[in-house]
Amino acid sequence: MRHLDLADVGLTHRERAHWRDVLSMWRDRMLTRPDIYRWALSNPVTRWFTQYRTRQVFDLMAGFVHTQVLLGCVRLKILENLMESPKTLAELSAFSRVPEAGLQRLIQSAVTLRLLERRGQHRFGLGPLGAPIVSHPGIRAMIEHNQLLYQDMTDPVAILHESWSGEMSEYWPYAQAGEAQEARKSGAADAAQTFARYSELMAASQTFVIEEILSSYPFQDCHCVLDVGGGQGRFASELAQTYPHLRITLFDLPDVCKVSSQSVARKGLSERIQVVPGDFTQDALPKGADLVTLVRIAHDHCDAVVLALLKSIYESLPAGGSLLIAEPMANEPGEKSDGEAYFHFYLLAMGSGRLRTPMELMQLMHQAGFSHIEQIPNPMPVHAKLLLGRKSKCLP
Numbered sequence: 574m575r576h577l578d579l580a581d582v583g584l585t586h587r588e589r590a591h592w593r594d595v596l597s598m599w600r601d602r603m604l605t606r607p608d609i610y611r612w613a614l615s616n617p618v619t620r621w622f623t624q625y626r627t628r629q630v631f632d633l634m635a636g637f638v639h640t641q642v643l644l645g646c647v648r649l650k651i652l653e654n655l656m657e658s659p660k661t662l663a664e665l666s667a668f669s670r671v672p673e674a675g676l677q678r679l680i681q682s683a684v685t686l687r688l689l690e691r692r693g694q695h696r697f698g699l700g701p702l703g704a705p706i707v708s709h710p711g712i713r714a715m716i717e718h719n720q721l722l723y724q725d726m727t728d729p730v731a732i733l734h735e736s737w738s739g740e741m742s743e744y745w746p747y748a749q750a751g752e753a754q755e756a757r758k759s760g761a762a763d764a765a766q767t768f769a770r771y772s773e774l775m776a777a778s779q780t781f782v783i784e785e786i787l788s789s790y791p792f793q794d795c796h797c798v799l800d801v802g803g804g805q806g807r808f809a810s811e812l813a814q815t816y817p818h819l820r821i822t823l824f825d826l827p828d829v830c831k832v833s834s835q836s837v838a839r840k841g842l843s844e845r846i847q848v849v850p851g852d853f854t855q856d857a858l859p860k861g862a863d864l865v866t867l868v869r870i871a872h873d874h875c876d877a878v879v880l881a882l883l884k885s886i887y888e889s890l891p892a893g894g895s896l897l898i899a900e901p902m903a904n905e906p907g908e909k910s911d912g913e914a915y916f917h918f919y920l921l922a923m924g925s926g927r928l929r930t931p932m933e934l935m936q937l938m939h940q941a942g943f944s945h946i947e948q949i950p951n952p953m954p955v956h957a958k959l960l961l962g963r964k965s966k967c968l969p
Contacts, residue, residue, distance in 0.1 A: 578875045580903075580927060640723065642682045643706075646689075647716050651680075652699060652707040655689065659698040711778040718744075718774055725922040732921060741922035745873070775804045775869070781956040782868060783811050786899050789951040789959055792816045792864075799824060799862035801853055801886065802870040806833040806846060813845045821846045822859050853882050858889040865890060869900045869957070871934065872916070873926040883941035890964045896943060898960040903928040911955040931958055938962040 603609050613619040632639075646652055649669040654660060662680060666673045680697060683689040688703040699707065706712050725732055725739035732739065786808070792798070793816065800809045803823035813821055823833055827850040834848045849859050858865075865886045871879045886896055901916050916928045929937075935946045943962030951959050 577921070577924065577927065578877075580929070580933065637723070638682075639686055640719070642679060642686060643688065644716055644720060645679050646683055646703070647706070647713050649679075651683070652688070652703045655697060655699050655703070656707050659692040659696040661695050662697070665697070709780060711780045714774055714777040722919055722922055726918060732918070738924065739922055741919070742924040745923050745925075773805065775807075779804075779807050779868070781953065782899055783808050785951045785953055785957050786866075786868070786897070786959065787811065787815055789949055790897060790961070792819065795819060795864045797822070797862040797864070799859060799865045799889070801825075801858065801865060801867055801882070803868075804829060804833060805836045806842075806848070807836075808866070808868050809833075809846050810837065810840050810842055813842050814840075819845070822862060823848045824851055824853065824859060826850065826852060853885060854878060858885050860889050862889070863891060863894045865894070865896045867896070867898045867900070871898060871926075871937075872900050872902075872920060872928055873923070875926060876937065880937050880940060883938055883943070887942045887964060892964055893966045894964045896938065896962045896964075898934060898938075898962075899957045901928065901956070902934065902954075902958040903930045905930050905932060931960060934960055935962075 610623065613623040649671065651665060651669065654665065654668050660668070662673055662677055665680065666676050669676060671679075680689060683703070684691060684697070684700065686702065687700040688706070689697050690700040692698040706716070721740040721744055725741050731737060792812065795816075796818075797820045798809075798812060799822045800812075801824050803809050803825050806823050809821045809823045813819060823830070823837070823846055825833060825848075830848050830850040834843075837843055837846045837848060851858075867882075867886075871882075874882070883896070890896070901912065903913055903916075904910050913928065920926045920928060931948050935948075938946050938960070942964065944965045946960065946962040949959040949961055951957070
């Protein structure tokens with residue numbers, strides 16, 4: 574928890590009362606009065622809103638059950654089985670080896686959540702929300718992985734305290750940098766397995782982010798790309814296969830690079846992708862790239878580490894070079910939230926980093942020396958938002 578820092582959104586500062594506060598307080602009093610609720614429910618004009626709000630509150634309360642229904646379908650491979658053809662309850666029971674009486678509850682719940690749908694009176698098939706889950710292994714991997722987060726959040730108050738340490742922080746070894754370094758120095762037998770485990774999850778869950786990057790940023794004018802924190806090389810490999818003219822350098826922790834080197838070799842890209850081991854919190858970054866990419870890296874670390882990394886990237890780039898950041902980001906005040914609550918608690922459970930707004934990241938990039946900083950529009954910001962900053966060609 575010592576690696577966490579506060580977002581600069583005015584939450585910790587005193588603020589003078591605003592005229593809108595009076596209006597908001599009046600609204601709060603109205604919405605919490607039982608007689609107003611009864612009136613709104615009996616009024617045909619306002620009834621729809623009252624019913625809608627009640628369903629929203631119930632969905633919040635039932636949210637954990639919904640996630641467990643999803644996890645049950647994934648673990649029993651119900652979705653994969655139904656992708657082949659619709660099945661009856663008896664057929665699904667035989668396949669999953671779960672008694673029909675119990676499985677029926679899961680199937681009925683999955684139908685309600687649109688993971689499955691009825692096909693006639695006695696058969697079930699994939700629903701509109703089940704289809705993308707079965708077609709993307711990365712989604713299923715994250716559904717399984719999220720069980721660690723749910724275990725940590727059994728007590729949502731305890732996780733807020735600085736003494737917290739749970740399953741999630743142990744899963745991500747770099748979240749506790751000092752402990753990870755000591756483990757490597759002591760020659761822990763399972764160190765390589767630990768790094769391989771989280772690298773595989775990162776690679777499996779990266780599909781949507783990679784699609785956002787490749788569909789939104791033109792790499793044809795680049796010559797050499799340095800991917801910092803590149804993991805198993807999933808993004809670097811996709812980039813190399815999409816743009817054959819590119820030279821790519823992947824930089825990550827030594828234990829991760831052992832895995833990424835093998836992955837790159839299996840794809841026949843060893844001549845195009847150079848794998849360089851190192852720790853960006855201690856080591857200088859390789860030079861020679863005209864574009865540096867940070868894909869889902871900054872939000873895992875505190876402001877001090879991110880600022881130091883951005884300065885190191887700035888130093889590694891030639892004049893006119895660029896930095897591309899792609900990761901989930903918080904919404905600016907007033908914008909509609911897309912998965913923000915999930916990422917806030919995920920990073921809290923990790924014990925490192927935080928979800929930042931594009932403006933907060935832009936400010937850190939500016940402090941590091943970058944200019945001409947802009948947000949690049951992309952089709953699905955819920956997966957990631959993109960920021961681009963350049964190292965000025967002019968002398969300071």
